[in-house]
Amino acid sequence: MDPKSPVETDLLIVGAGPAGASLACFLARYGLKGIVISSAPGTARTPRAHINNPAAMECMRDIGLWDECRKLGHGGVFLRHFRWCETMAGEEYARVYSFGEGVRQGDVAATSPCWYLDLPQNLLEPVLVKFATTNGFKVRFDTQLIGFEEKGGGKVLCDVRDRVSGATYQISTKYLFGADGARSLVAQKLDLPMTEHPGGGMAFNVLVRADLSHLMRFREGNLNWCVRLERDYPFTCVGRMVKPWYEWIFVFFPKGPGVAAPERSEKEWKEVVEDYIGDPKVQVEVLDVSKWLVNETSANVISKGNVFCLGDAIHRHPPTLGLGSNTCIQDAFNLSWKIHLVLKGLASPSLLSTYNTERQPVAAQLVKESNDILRKHAEVWQALGAKGPGSSEEERMQGIRELRQNTPGGRQRRKLLKERIDYMQHETNTMGIQMGQLYTSTAIDASSEPRPFAPGPREASEPALYYDPSTYPGRRLPHVWLNTPVPGPLVSTLDIAGKGRFALFTGIGGELWKEAAQAVGEELGVEIKAVAIGIGAEWEDPYFEWMGVRGVEDDGCVLVRPDLFVAWRAESGGEELQRLGMVLRGILGVKDSASG
Missing domain, CATH: 3.50.50.60 (FAD/NAD(P)-binding domain)
Structure with a gap:
């Protein structure tokens, strides 16, 4: 060459x-x-x-x-x-279950064959x-x-x-x-x-090796928000587990936009981390210090x-x-x-x-939501007593003291802290944000739908927190466990679909959809894996969950894209070859071979 x-x-x-x-x-x-x-x-x-x-x-x-x-x-x-505490070893003010643990564990198991890692x-x-x-x-x-x-x-x-x-x-x-x-x-x-939008200032990640296993026995948590109100360096940081429980990143957030970022030596950062750990017996080794902008x-x-x-x-x-x-x-x-x-x-x-x-709106939502929730974290810190730059130690400690007092002010502050901690579910268990996308594009065909998409009751009430599965075109293919007529290992609908090909799900009476899938796939050069779900079919619905979410009749079909999103669905059978061919040609943007 x-x-x-x-x-x-x-x-x-x-x-x-x-x-x-x-x-x-x-x-x-x-x-x-x-x-x-x-x-x-x-x-x-x-x-x-x-x-x-x-x-x-x-x-x-x-x-x-x-x-x-x-x-x-x-x-x-x-x-x-997620925990809020004075130090890793010190008093704990609040905690919430996170990432599908606790009361939301069933939601994750019902939504996906995978889990948080x-x-x-x-x-x-x-x-x-x-x-x-x-x-x-x-x-x-x-x-x-x-x-x-x-x-x-x-x-x-x-x-x-x-x-x-x-x-x-x-x-x-x-x-x-x-x-x-x-x-x-x-x-x-x-x-x-x-x-x-204006940035939120400079944050620092301090990666350390420090064995905190003796502390975490009753404090299991991936993210530990520490609030050191008596200190003049950033009052808050989060201790993030890297390797349980001996490697950590301590993330130090800025005091606010426009506040100069501190310049510290490795030795000084080590001392700050030791203070946030709060146990002088713990040996701390700083492995790396990096900084990043809150964008x-x-x-x-x-x-x-x-x-x-x-x-x-x-x-x-x-x-x-x-x-x-x-x-x-x-x-x-x-x-x-x-x-x-x-x-x-x-x-x-x-x-x-x-x-x-399809993806630009997701990016825009992510940026807004992640910054909004960071601002909500600041409200938790404020409920604990944190104040802006220039505040005195006495002003900052007043909030913590008030939380412990049997006074109208103490009761009001405890109520405020509970409200703001409760809202943190919008970070720790956001199944709606993660799973609830609705794509609308020419790669989705909702033209045969009798009405616009409407989320289920939980998702409608709290769209960030809850995801109600649906086969409406543009939504994620619902995960349902299926089995063979003679039971074997359970198989997810997500494992039948995907794998680089289109998939078509039908039921009893849907044989013509399977024939249409083969014919249309051969004509267009696109693989379509077609399966039937129902009693006596190749796949059975042992928990009747597919019947509950499929949104079509037994002889209807659900067409799924290679990225596991629903492309189209048909309420029932009839003119299977023509309908499927027209829909798939529209998604691919190709002409009918008969029309040249």
Whole structure:
């Protein structure tokens, strides 16, 4: 090859974090090949993002990585509580169950075959990179994108630099993906319009090794909000478990926007952490100190032409709600099947525009919700007595003293604290935010629905907290456990669907839907896995849960996209071949072969 000629590829992903690496995995699952470049020297060296919710883990399950993830991560008791306390060893003011534990445990089990995991980014990324590189993708670290230009013929010409040798070269790609983080060069060069609000200041992550197992016996909690009102350094921090219970990140939030961030030596940070632990016998070793801005920025447009952005490139926010890497993974899952079908000539390029239509609102909501809940945390601290910069120790301690007093002021403050702690369910158990998306785009066909979507009663009353499963087009395929007529291991509807193909669910009397699925799939070159659910069918509904959520008659059908979202449903049978063919051609943006 001429050393001056560009490297040719179909797919170039910039960034090997959760967004870029997961996109490479999902594309590789389709047998596609491409290149991932990252300016970093390797995968993440510190924990960074850590909470993985069931929605994101369903994506990992779909490509066979769920078992590996759950072996590496921690769930259950290790995620049981959010706590508010004086210090890790000191007085506790309040706690709430979190991440599907306690009274909400049944909700998670009913919603997904997966569960919450604390799987830090430095453990997740190697899993993703290994899968991608063993399934057709090349990953090059220490390789920096320095520019790109869209050329004729649907090509994007990218200039890259090898950060080891300093050499520059070019990569020509059909599609470019900007998964290059909050300072995304791809988003910058595309000039994506952003909605940006003033930042919340500079926060610090202090990674330490400190054995707190003796403290956590009666304090099981992944996140421990410590409030040191008698100190003049940031009054609040959160002690986040990394490895139970001997490795932690202490996150120190700023006193407020515009307040200068403290410059501390490693020794000084060690002393601050020791103070927040509150047990002088604990040995603390500082492993890393990093800082980050509390951002509130989302992209109004997330793709242009053959260039797509995902992950932190399009949504920048604090880690509250724990949705950052989860949203990155789901961005990639949404985009990958569309790229596959268009690249293979099985769908019109217009299908790719639905990535923007479906995922941009999710990014905007995430940024707003995560910042709103951080502001709600400040209200908890205020109920405990925290005040703004410049307040005296006496002013700050007054609130804590009042909480203990049998006075009208004490009763009012306790009531206020309870109200604000109760609201924290909007961070710790947000099944509605995580699972309740409703996509509306040309890749969804709700034209035959008699009425607009209406959420179930719980979701309608508290849309952030609750998710009521539904097969309405644009909603997530409900998880239901199924079995064979002669019982064997239970199998989720999510395991029957997905796997890079469309799926069609019907019931007794729906044989013509299965025949139509085979015929339409063969005509369009798209695989459709069609199954019947019902007594005596290939899959049975032992708990009658599918009957309760399917939303169609026995001889109707539910069509599911490769990303496990409902594309369309038919109330009953009749004209199966014509109806299914028309719907799927509409989703793919292709013409009827009979019409030319």
